[in-house]
Amino acid sequence: MWKAKIQVTLKKSVLDPQGVAVEKALKTLNYSNVGDVRVGKYLEVSVDGKDREEVEGQIRDMCDRLLTNPVIEDYTFEVTEV
Amino acid sequence: MWKAKIQVTLKKSVLDPQGVAVEKALKTLNYSNVGDVRVGKYLEVSVDGKDREEVEGQIRDMCDRLLTNPVIEDYTFEVTEV
């Protein structure tokens, strides 16, 4: 069994209204040292598979087909055996 | 400058309707080897701070006060210097 942890964020060039709102809120809470904030999605997917390579390929595939929209989002992920 | 990457997930005891939906959708796309899926939030926060310890303390603080709701959510994070 493998577990993939996937981070999805809006592309750099795309406006992230949530990030802006959270950044502002943190500043009102007196965290004046806060810079840029981005808010995205986080997914954990368990998959069966014979080796890392296969699993990574599949996860990439899932991200491209369903989990993200490349028009506005980027993603990264790590896979660990469990 | 430091960057914190924060993963927020629903607590195990809380039903995750998004996770269920994604799992179902993946299975319809013929990923029959998919097990449990959890969907959460991912945040990237840039902060200024003198050392790792201070920064980690602050991030924990932000998570407890605003970024997560302890009634339903858990979180983990990593901090890297940038």
Added chain:
Amino acid sequence: MKFGVVVFPGSNCDLDAYHTVKDVMNQQVEYLWHKEKDLKGTDCVILPGGFTYGDYLRPGAIASLSPVVESIIKFAREGGLVLGICNGFQVLTEADLLPGALYLNLSLQFRCVFTHLLVENSQTPYTKLAGNKVLKIPVAHGDGNYYADPETLKRLEKENRIVFRYCTPEGEITRESNPNGSLANIAGICNEEGNVLGMMPHPERAGEEILGSSDGKIIFDSILEFWGEKR
């Protein structure tokens, strides 16, 4: 009696609550700006529906940290009447004035429909006149799925703090009548003292027959009744 309707950036049912109190109930009402701590001597604070701060991060989360909420917490602890509707309910849980949390509807979709509510506790200031009635009141939200851990839930049940549950028009508690997947069909709860009520359905949208129901008025009538007796 004097009501105060809180306005946050992104509130959007403030106008409706204001209208219902003023034009339907003929009571005094003032807007309370989120940045101000002064509650202007109001007897009942209404936290209206909407999307405070866009509901970004979590509904009600950012709003719960505002200056006006600081005053409302104090006001509530002193026994003041606080009614949180929809987003207002979410603010109240985020501010820890009410237990539990409201998160994503089970359907993953926003729902705007008329629901029926069984009044489980008619001893609160908000339900005095509601007997064991079934009220027809609409919901409109994406995050109304109520969650509390098992102990909290047990306590709520035991202390009779579940004020409204979603039900069929006949008053039966069924899965189909639950629009968001809420635990135990919970639509509204109160604090231990009963002076703070949070509810997902919108009584201010059901104050006049022309809008499809005037059952929401019973809640405002109850508040007035309670206030009259108290004085």
Added chain:
Amino acid sequence: MKQEMWRQLGLNDKEYQMILEILGREPNYVELSMYSVMWSEHCSYKNSKRVLKMFPTENERTLLGPGENAGIVDIGEGLAVAFKIESHNHPSAIEPYQGAATGVGGIIRDIFTMGARPIALLNSLRFGSLKEDRVKWLFSGVVSGIAGYGNCIGIPTVGGEVYFDESYEGNPLVNAMCVGIMEHEKISLGRAKGEGNSVLLVGARTGRDGIHGVTFASEELGEESEEKRPAVQVGDPFMEKLLVEACLELIEMGVVVGIQDLGGAGLTCATSEMSSRGGTGMDIDVSLVPLREEGMDPFEIMISESQERMLLVVEKDKEETVKKVFDKWELTASVIGKVTGDGMVRVRDKGRLVAEVPARSLAEEAPVYCPEMRFPSYLEKVSPLSLEDIPEPREAEEVFLKMITSPNIASKEWVYRQYDHMVRTCTVILPGSDAALLRIRGTDKGIAMTTDGNGRYVYLDPYLGGMIAVAEAARNLSCSGAEPLAVTDCLNFGNPEKPEVFWQFYKTVEGMSQACREFNTPVIGGNVSFYNETAKGAIFPTPIVGMVGLLENIEQRCTAGYKKEGDIIFLVGEGEPAPGGSEYLKHIHGLLKGSPPQLDFQREKKLQSFLREAVKAGLLSSAHDLSEGGLGVALAEGCFSGNLGIKVELSMEGSLRWDILLFGEVQSQALVTLDPQFKEKITRLAKEKGVPLKEIGFVGGKNYKVEVRSQEMNRTINLPLEEIKDKWRGAIECLVEL
């Protein structure tokens, strides 16, 4: 300058020559970019402008016709309504949620720009077949995007339509309409008046989004569209909510000289249009524009389509007032320049001049074309239809069940329950009837609104189809009791450079114009969306008519659902149902053929006037027009929304077949129900109006029971309401959610 340069930006060689002549020199890259976006089809209407002149644009009620951000109509007591519809098809095709959301955001800005408080949203949607996975993704994404934006900003989405047909596969249509209300004095215009006045940019920061978005909207969708993907933007309804409040507060204070939203072509469009309309110029400095990203080039700043921004012109000494109001709403307002008197738009970067062009040459004086037209050859193939093409089905009940579960007829509740249609507590007729109705606080009045457009009809006969779109909208309003006021339209077509497409376009507008004249409903604004094509070809020509009507007394209103047992059901209006272009023909027999139902304006106007008066006199329990699915479906819809059964008997004359009688389509007919005590009165009214009236049954029981009889045959559909209602309600959900 190299040829590739302007061609890449979508300008042709002749257009480049024009620019040389206007400037008397070569343009630099900033200037070229400005021309390229302003002269795109999306901004300049260069292919459609001449044709649109056919529309009537005025009557005794219009306060403002086309040309500004939205048209305005008087509704009495010093009040007026502003409304407009707009497409966001291409962005929605590649990012359905954000594409649709930003479409809603854009149309709302068009309304409050005019000084009106937005009070309602509608949307008209078209998708391919729901059997396709990608269509499901598009459909659910678009609906949740509309919901996401409208719900958050707190404007109820009260109506619209959704249709599914293969022709829209790969190129869905997403048209959003917004209606606002205002006092006459508050009308504000997108005009830069007064030399020396300040120009302010307010709202969101400017980023690199949507660079060349209008060019993207003015091309067919294809492989390259994938490359141009950053054209899609993310909407921020929260920011827009604050913008609405701040701008309306400013307008209320009377300090706004001119105001315009930034939509397609961003700052370039706003500065040049405002100057052009005001007969002035502008001098702005892009280094004063608050940016979201570092290192943006002046040309990027000038054409960025970042959402949730507005351009304001105010008197010099009012700058501080503006800033104070925007501060309160936690928004930024930045002075970026001033109004000048010489008609030039000058753009500077830290003082250095980077562009200098005549405002009018970008806006009003953009090139205008007369594309070639040709009668489409497909029409010869699809027009003839004979009854022999349509085998008579054996089972009436089976056909009926198939009809009511067709996604085009099934309940749209799956869609509208995701929209907050009640916020602002003014929605008196909720989604599910023929038209939505809103009360107007402080008056007895109500305003009704609807969107309509049957692409299939228009495909089969653009002229007739265009007329029907208008007639149907007016009829839907009349069913609620409202008097039609005016029209806003969104014309969705294929590539206008193809002569057959342009012929469709021309004929449709001709038909719509004719109908608008007949109903005295001028077109006060609208939008054209061309290039709705994929490799498989163009979409059905799809004009969407958004219409608003007035009810003087909101107590005198009517809805489509049956109200009580024992009411009599009447079929009113003249007309013979026909199979051409019907849902029955397509869904049951798989045919797209024939002529759409005929439309006779005299009959139609009589029917509508009868309906309005009957509602006003309080005679009717319900009123519902016949549309897709014909009589059989209309009868059922009354049951579904009223939760009451019916018993109906229809006798057939002549050569009409039962399936055509029940499911053929027709214009100028409606179903009304009423208490038996009003029978005499309604008969008298119908006679007065010259409208035939036929009693066909009554409301009652727990079944939908409809019997068709002739001398030779007898067919009965007798099904329990509860069962068929569940099927009708669940059909779309079933298809979308697997």
